Amino acid sequence: MKFISNIKPFFILAFAAIIVSSCATRDKYVRSTEFNDNIFRTDLLPKDSSTIAQISWKDFFTDPILQKHIAKGLENNLDVRIAVQNILVSEAFVKQSKAAYLPTLSAGPTYTLQTQSLNSSFGQIIGNRKFNDNFQFSGNMNWDIDVWGKLSAQERAQLASYLGTVEAHKSIKSELVANIASNYYQLLTLDEQKRIIQETIDLRNKNLETTKALKTAGNLTEVAVQQSEALVFNAKAMLVDLDTQIEILENSTCILLGIPSQKIERANSKTPQFPKDISIGYSSELLANRPDVKQAEFQLINAFQLTNAAKASFYPNFSLSATGGFQSGDFDKFFSANSLFANFVGSLIQPILNKRQIKTQYEVSLANKQIAYLNFRKTFLNAGQEVSNALKRYNSQDKFIEYKIQEKEAYKKSVDYSKELVNYGLANYLEVINASVNLLTAELNISNAQYTKMKANIDLYRALGGGWK
Incomplete structure (x- = not known):
């Protein structure tokens, strides 16, 4: 009973410290109102919150082959697998931070053999060497009260x-899905352009034979033949260049898929099927879905709380420690x-002079909080x-x-008319060449424009935070 009564003040002190801790004033994170502004440059915002x-x-990209690639x-x-490992690392630190409230405990045996120096003052008095044994088994406890x-x-x-x-993992998945889909549809576009150029080669070979026949008939010169060739x-x-682009794009797609470089399976048609009635929602919905924006805000919260922790370092540190066990010079x-x-x-330690470490830590935490805020703002505006x-x-x-389709039709008529005029000797064959080049360019431009629309749809899906679900 006497033992318990002696340590009773320490438990009373610990209980009082916990009560003080619960009443301590701490800054609470509140998102700035400037992040509630609409940041879309459009007047077509819907009244609902769907997006x-x-x-x-799986519902946005309905091509089964593309679904398999994604x-x-x-x-x-x-990158996705690395992000998962980063989550596991961070999760371990969270568990550690929760355990920080608990006391530290350690226990173990100790054996000490001690003998004095015969040349020391004590050794000269005794006159002979003595060996002292000390056996000890002790437990140690230390508890920092928050x-x-x-x-x-x-x-x-x-x-x-x-x-x-976690949000970084979602952001990587969203970016990955968008990149795989963009590469897939770009491959379909290049396949379509390859078909256009192959048809152009066949047509130009026929024109070359016609030009040679017109030269034989005396209607054209060798110059026209060489120009046709x-x-x-x-x-x-152009066909060789397209084949190179296709293989390089397939290789980069394989990196996204995490597989060795190889041919990428794809559909024969480049016409995609996307959900209709696209709705973009408000900026609050953007924050609710964009993983990178949420990640930036969590980084800001992290810096904010670390500032609170650095500020608390200025105040006294209260801790309880205890040591107990068995100790004897005779093992029996x-x-x-x-x-x-x-x-x-029980100790209450107030830092006074510590080489400015606490103040430096606090000033650095304030700067890091401002950096995190600016990064959050930057991410928000970029979104x-x-x-x-x-x-x-x-x-x-x-x-x-x-407009590009109308341009192509005009160039197609131009080619037909210029050929007819050349046959009657009313035009130079150079006009046929120019019209033919312009026609091919217009056809390729239409293909690129169709891909641009597809990619814009994918970019809008990713920009609004889609792709990770």
């Missing part, structure tokens, strides 16, 4: 860091009641810019394609 970002990638990429992509909320701030900082890694070589060179008496010993210490850019490209491409 294509809420659609699963599933493989999400499973094998190295009076000022330092440990709780560090726990919230670690939790924000963990949630940030040059057009064939030009188209064949080691387990007797007289060998028991105990030591309890709005990406949505605005994708919207503009998506909405303007239909009119652009319409």
Whole structure:
């Protein structure tokens, strides 16, 4: 009973410290109102909160071959797998921060053999060497009481860091899905352009034979023949360049899929099927779905809480420590009641001079908090810019394609008319060449414009936070 009554003040002190800790004033994170502004450059905001970002990638991309590629990429992509490991690391730190409230305990035996120097003052008095044995088995406990909320701030900082890694994982998945889809549709576009150029080569070969016949008939010169042949070589060179682009793009797609370089399976048609009635939602919905924006905000919360922890370092540190066990110079008496010993210490330490370390830590935490805020603001604005850019490209491409189709039809008529005029000797063959080159360029431009519209749709899906579900 006397033992318990002696340590009773320490438990009372610990309980009082916990009560003080619960009443301590701490800064709470509140998002700035400036992040509630609309950041889309459009007047077509809907009245509801629906958004294509809420659609699963399996429902957004309906091509079964593309779905298979995306599933493989999400499973094998190295960046995704690294992000998962980062989550596990962060999760371990969260568990550690939760355990920081508990005392540290250690226990173990100790044996000490001591003998004095015969040349020391004590040794000269005794006159002969003596050996002293000391056997000890002790347990040690140390408990830092979180009076000022330092440990709780560090726990919230670690939790924000963990949630940030989760959002980073989502962001990588969203980016990966968009990149795989963009590469896939670009491959379809290059296949279509390859078909256009192959048809152009066949047509120009026929024109070359016609030019040779007209030269034999005396209607054209060798110059026209060489120009026609040059057009064939030009188209064949474009075909070689397209094959190179296709293989390089397939190789880069294989990196996304986490597989060795190989041919990428794809559909025969490049016409994609996307959900209709696209709705973009408000900026609050953008924040609710964009993983990189949420990640940036969690990084800000992490820096905010670390500032709270650094601020708490200015206040006194209260801790309880205890040591107890068995100690004896004679092993035969080691387990007797007289060998028991105990030591309890309650300390309240106020830092006074510590080479400016605490103040430097606090100033650095303030600067890091400002950096995190600016990065959050930058990410937020970039998100709005990406949505605005994708919207503009998506909405303007239909009119652009319409004009390009009209341009192609005009060049096609120009080729037919110029050939007819050359046959009657009313035009120079150079006009046929120019019209033919312009026709091919117009056809390729239409193909590129159609891909631009597809990519704008994919970019809008990713910019609004879609792709990770």
